[in-house]
Amino acid sequence: MFGYVVPYKPELKVREYEYYKAVYCGICLQTKKIGNLPRVFLNYDFVFLYLVLKEHFKVKDELGKTRCIVHPIKERFFLKPNEILEYVSNQMVLLSFFKLYDNILDEKNIFSYAPYSILKLYIRKITKSHREPFEKIKELFNKQISLEKSGCENIDELAHNFGNILAEIFAYNDEELLRQIGYYTGVWVYIIDAIDDYIDDVKKKRYNCLKHHFEKCRQDKRLFEYELSILKVSLENYLAILSDYVKGYNNSILNNIVQVGMYSKTQQVLERFTTNFFKELKE
Amino acid sequence: MRDPYEVLGVRKGASKEEIKKAYLELVKKYHPDKFKDNPLRELAEEKLKEINEAYNILMNDQYSNYEYSTYDQTSLYQQVRDLIMQGNIAQAESLLNQNPRNDAEWFYLMGIIYQKRGWINQAYRYFIEAYNRDPGNYEYRRAKEQFEMASRNYEWSAYNRGYRRHDDCDICTICQIIACWECCCDNDIDC
Numbered sequence: 001m002f003g004y005v006v007p008y009k010p011e012l013k014v015r016e017y018e019y020y021k022a023v024y025c026g027i028c029l030q031t032k033k034i035g036n037l038p039r040v041f042l043n044y045d046f047v048f049l050y051l052v053l054k055e056h057f058k059v060k061d062e063l064g065k066t067r068c069i070v071h072p073i074k075e076r077f078f079l080k081p082n083e084i085l086e087y088v089s090n091q092m093v094l095l096s097f098f099k100l101y102d103n104i105l106d107e108k109n110i111f112s113y114a115p116y117s118i119l120k121l122y123i124r125k126i127t128k129s130h131r132e133p134f135e136k137i138k139e140l141f142n143k144q145i146s147l148e149k150s151g152c153e154n155i156d157e158l159a160h161n162f163g164n165i166l167a168e169i170f171a172y173n174d175e176e177l178l179r180q181i182g183y184y185t186g187v188w189v190y191i192i193d194a195i196d197d198y199i200d201d202v203k204k205k206r207y208n209c210l211k212h213h214f215e216k217c218r219q220d221k222r223l224f225e226y227e228l229s230i231l232k233v234s235l236e237n238y239l240a241i242l243s244d245y246v247k248g249y250n251n252s253i254l255n256n257i258v259q260v261g262m263y264s265k266t267q268q269v270l271e272r273f274t275t276n277f278f279k280e281l282k283e
Numbered sequence: 284m285r286d287p288y289e290v291l292g293v294r295k296g297a298s299k300e301e302i303k304k305a306y307l308e309l310v311k312k313y314h315p316d317k318f319k320d321n322p323l324r325e326l327a328e329e330k331l332k333e334i335n336e337a338y339n340i341l342m343n344d345q346y347s348n349y350e351y352s353t354y355d356q357t358s359l360y361q362q363v364r365d366l367i368m369q370g371n372i373a374q375a376e377s378l379l380n381q382n383p384r385n386d387a388e389w390f391y392l393m394g395i396i397y398q399k400r401g402w403i404n405q406a407y408r409y410f411i412e413a414y415n416r417d418p419g420n421y422e423y424r425r426a427k428e429q430f431e432m433a434s435r436n437y438e439w440s441a442y443n444r445g446y447r448r449h450d451d452c453d454i455c456t457i458c459q460i461i462a463c464w465e466c467c468c469d470n471d472i473d474c
Contacts, residue, residue, distance in 0.1 A: 105322075146326040156402035183401070191404070230411070234404035236434035243437060263441040 002193050005045040008260040016253050022063050023047045026079025030089040035122050041096035050088045055249035090126045091169050097123050098141050140165045153212035163187040184242045196269050199280050235266050286380050287337035306338045363392050372399050387417035
């Protein structure tokens with residue numbers, strides 16, 4: 001995940017904000033038990049995963065107070081470990097492993113090798129008990145990579161595959177509803193990330209799944225707006241489905257994330273894309 | 284199966300020479316010899332299989348010159364609709380893909396198939412196409428507007444919660460900046 005699934009901060013109550021940060025710290029401290037390295041990959045998206053799982057299984061969580069290496073001066077709240085938190089942190093390690101794996105295959109990046117081999121050891125520890133989902137995610141990841149390698153032009157096919165990866169990650173105890181939430185989060189994240197990276201990717205001549213749609217828009221402003229409006233409608237449709245699922249939990253932070261946070265992220269990314277498209281891509 | 288024209292990357296109604304040329308190029312690209320000791324080998328093989336299938340379909344006269352096809356149009360679409368009703372999406376899609384036609388209903392049915400699968404972006408594109416080809420049809424218009432409606436409703440709920448465009452530099456932003464300043468190395472949520 002890439003840090004798009006975040007709340008809209010000005011809309012949060014102070015206690016919600018404090019709680020949100022406490023979950024973040026909780027995941028970080030939990031991950032420390034596995035190892036220090038994966039903590040680098042911590043991001044706010046996993047708080048969303050925790051909140052969804054917590055609401056789904058109606059877990060009562062407790063807060064504690066501690067100092068840590070990032071915040072040595074002030075004591076901060078953190079979430080005391082529970083089963084769900086452990087699951088979330090394991091998933092985070094798993095996903096960062098695949099991210100590195102992707103980097104190695106993709107860019108032959110030497111700097112990814114060392115952390116990759118260390119993470120591999122952790123993975124063995126984590127997946128001892130549940131090997132099956134790991135294999136499934138691995139398979140989906142390989143498919144994603146080969147789809148991108150083959151220059152697939154169908155955004156939906158790619159986003160669908162990525163959605164399935166997140167569905168697997170969200171599906172604690174194989175719950176169908178969680179799978180759906182994971183799927184639509186993944187699809188949205190994939191498309192928004194592709195839009196966000198588009199200009200950079202074109203400049204560096206990297207693969208981007210939107211190329212097929214936007215390549216021909218370079219000279220034609222009307223065509224560009226047409227393509228953009230299709231993307232916008234589909235993104236908002238995905239979010240509308242997601243917000244319907246999340247509404248059932250009646251959790252104000254989750255509602256904030258899906259209804260305002262992700263909405264404003266969408267607007268922000270599309271706006272930046274529109275202003276930069278014709279400015280930056282002049283030949 | 285995907286649209287054979289799409290698999291080979293040629294336009295609809297391309298001539299046999301064009302199809303053959305595209306086919307040979309793709310075979311060269313995905314030839315197994317090129318993928319020896321490569322993790323992508325299996326995928327290349329799969330792709331090649333698909334290419335071969337598409338080539339065979341297009342080379343078969345019935346499909347490349349679909350005007351002369353012996354299919355009865357209405358019964359085909361009815362068949363597809365029945366399959367969709369039964370929830371047999373995969374078969375409905377392959378039936379449609381085997382009979383590429385350029386009329387509104389074809390695009391509409393394809394849109395339904397993609398919608399059922401949750402591929403909204405693709406579905407919406409097909410509905411727009413169907414609507415453009417036959418703007419008078421109520422069914423097509425409704426399908427297209429349904430998406431726009433969902434999008435608008437969602438947008439509205441976001442606005443109802445008091446969301447304003449946050450990149451305006453108002454007093455709120457200034458407060459935020461000051462707040463961020465205060466907890467300097469605090470890794471705050473960016474928004």
